Amino acid sequence: MCAGHSVLFTRADALLRDLSQARADHTLAKTFRAYLTPDLLIVDDFGLHRLTAQQSSDLYELIIERNRRSSFVVTSNRAVDEWLDLWDDPILGNSPLDRLANGAHQLVLDGPS
Numbered sequence: 001m002c003a004g005h006s007v008l009f010t011r012a013d014a015l016l017r018d019l020s021q022a023r024a025d026h027t028l029a030k031t032f033r034a035y036l037t038p039d040l041l042i043v044d045d046f047g048l049h050r051l052t053a054q055q056s057s058d059l060y061e062l063i064i065e066r067n068r069r070s071s072f073v074v075t076s077n078r079a080v081d082e083w084l085d086l087w088d089d090p091i092l093g094n095s096p097l098d099r100l101a102n103g104a105h106q107l108v109l110d111g112p113s
Contacts, residue, residue, distance in 0.1 A: 008038040012046040019058045035062055040071045047078040047086050056088040063096035072100060080106060 010018075015035065022031035035041060051059065066072060076083070080101070087093025 005039040006037065007040045007042065008035065009042040009044065010035075011044045013048065015043060015062075016051075016055045016058065019062075020054065023054075032062070032065075036065055036070075038070065040073065041066065042073040042075075044075045046074050046076040047083060050086050051088055051093075053088040056092055060092055060096045063099055067096075067099045074100065079108075 018031055019028065019035075022028040063072070078086075083097055084090055084093050
């Protein structure tokens, strides 16, 4: 909790691994809810790897479901204009990326890591 708001921090690879494991052990609905519930979801290190078809679909669902209900922070070492190329299907990627960009504030940090 931060000032009365719930926050969840996760790395992108851990989030996608959690969803994949939940699909395998039939706990996807419960795991998905855990990522929908916080007021703020911080996803760190997005874009280190290209997304598989399943990861693209999972991330699409998560972004669409959180849209306009709760907040996202996404960090990446890639420029935002490179993100669409990470999706398995650019048409599928365009929709959630548009939702993330709508009303977003982009901070570009330049300098030592």
